[in-house]
Amino acid sequence: MNVLILGAGGREHALAWKIKQSPECGSLFIAPGNAGTATEGTNIELSLSDFSAIGDFVLKNDIDLVVVGPEAPLVDGFRDYMEGDNRFSGVGVIGPGKTGAILEGSKDFSKGFMERNGVPAASSRTFTAIEIEQAEAYVRQHSLPVVLKADGLAAGKGVIISPDHEDALSNLKDMLVGERFGEASAKVVIEQYLDGIELSVFVLTDGEAYKILPAAKDYKRIGEGDTGPNTGGMGAVSPVPFANEEFMRKVEEKVIRPTISGLKAEGIPYTGFIFFGLMNVDGEPYVIEYNVRMGDPETQVVLPRISSDLLKLLKAAADGELASAIIETSPEVASTVVLVSGGYPGPYQKGKQITGLDAVPQGPVVFHAGTRVKDEHVLTSGGRVMAMTGLGKSMQAALKQSYEAANAVSWEGITYRKDIGKDLEAFSG
Template identity: 55%
Template sequence: MNILLLGSGGREHALALKMSQSTQCGQLFIAPGNAGTAQCGTNVQMGVSDFEQIKTFCLEHAINLVIPGSEEALVNGIYDFFSEDAALQHIPVIGPSREGAQMEGSKAFAKLFMQRHNIPTPAYREFNATSYEAGVAYLQQHSLPIVLKADGLAAGKGVVIAATHEEALDEFEQMIKSAKFGDASKTVVVEEFLRGIEMSAFVITDGHSYKILPEAKDYKKIGEGDLGLNTGGMGAVSPVPFADKAFMAKVEDRIIRPTVEGLSKEGIVYKGFIFFGLFNIDGEPMVIEYNCRMGDPETEVVIPRLQNDLLELFSAVAEGTLAAQTIYADVRTAATVMLVSKGYPEAYEKNKAITGIPAPTGDQIVFHAGTRQDGKTILTNGGRVLAITSLAADLSLALVHSLQTAEQIQFEGKVYRRDIGFEFI
């Protein structure tokens, strides 16, 4: 089959590589892609939300399957665009409808959904410009610390944990009155702060049945010891040591099953990945957030451990036959270390030449994120540049191998964390 994958990050390189290994894979196109995806298929200079251009491309290239990698196209309604167009209805889109994508696109939408289906999540209130003064009063009496979240999409950076009431009030004003995160912070969700350890669970669903994929834990802070600014993710590990059978049984019973059943009961079309951002609080799982796609850099540890043919799974989603599938996972541990540009997640420079990237092996893959190719030279083209994933018998060994390669790869201003998985080693 001919496939169009939308996106340009490390997640898309991981998905592209996995799909390219399938016997069902014909032509694979990635829009816009990066220097790594170009090794798996053909990059196409096309915006992920330029639906008219995507339509023309799909019809001209006999595309059989569309995979939106990131949330942007899904929240903007690419599933609905295809399903409502007579010329495109025969092409499955692996992802939720516009309404289903609101599980990520609006934190307030997701919170209300969880309330309706008794899914455990921190207590919260939401405020906007109309209720601004009520929000100020609420924050002034709120216990510390205080979690403020931009309701909409903010590229993983719309969450602030305020240590003081003054900081909370300042952030609240910046979000709503100064549009710190643009339209995303027109509504702000103020959430109860909970002390626990985070992890991510993933399922793929055809709207009725679901299959649980390998879990992961990512590391958002730029600095070692989980210090500094939030990023899109500085690394990840899979499996997660505390996510044993007993814990994951709670996750499935209290969170995954009620979510999939709730979407179905409410008539919300959802055929694709669901990402569950979870807190483990003394052995009890709680939902922090939903995403309507795979995470990044979690995909770079989950997909290397997935032993299934990814296109077989996608076909089963499209055909509604996912219940017949069985998920197989590599027993080894995967550890990803992200190389980022100096200055990230704030201002950074691009177009730095990269050298020393090793060829993939059965034990290690370097996934491209923010890269582009100019002739034979690979250049930096983003804040997060490369994700080095190693597989080994245990986490310590996997991390050692990723860090060795992190030293080997060179580009001006290279930054990375050496303590990914630190709390488990």
């Protein structure tokens, strides 16, 4: 089976790493990929917005399955493009069409979807720039802290939690009038703050059946102790100690099933991953957000814990045969620590030479994200540069591997959090 993965981050390297392990995998291509994916398959210089060029590549290389990593091509209608041309009738696609991708593409739509389908979530209202006065009045009487969310895609950075009303009003104006997140904040969702602990739950679905993947907890803020601005993710662990059997039963009953049945009831076909960003509030799950793809860096801890053949699972989903598929999960703990460029998530420099990759001890897996190769040297090319994933019988053992790998490599300005998993020690014993 020839496979094309679309994307260039750590998630896509993890997908390539896992798919390559399948005996069903023939030629594996990643577009555009990074320095790490080049060791798993063949990187192809394709723009993720150039659907025509991607389609031509699919035909010329007899691609059987396209796995879409990031959200933007899905929101822009990649699946719709493929389904609209009978030349691609035999090609499977993992990822929903535009009508499904709007679950992530519009926070306002997803909040309405949750309400219509009885999915537990924080109360909220949505405003546009012409409603700035009403929005400000709503903020002034809102309970604290105030959660502000850009409606559209903002690379995981479109959520602001304001501790007081003045800060909320300033951020609201900056988002709606100042266009801090561009078109993504043309609408802003003002949301109730949920006091709990976050986790991520993932399913793979063919629109009818679904398989629940290992849960994970990621760490969004740049600073230790969850301080500083949000990032795309600074680390993750799986499993999640507090996501016990009873809690996951509630997640399936109150969140997953109503979501899958809601998609069917609203006539939204869906094949691919659904990422449930959840808050555990006193043992009850609430949905913070939907994503229509795997998370990053959660993928780097979820996939190493899946014992099953991932490619077979993806093909079963693409063929509408997921009900008969079996997913097996390792009991081991996985952790990942993300190494980032100095200055991230603000302005940062690219092109820094990475040293020490050959000194990473055996055991941990290095998943590349913002890297490229030039003159046989691996250079930084993004904010999040790589993720170091450890696997062990305990969280401490897994984290030991992750940090040994992190300590082995270096480049000018390298930064990473030293406290991944620390907040879970009380749960894990």
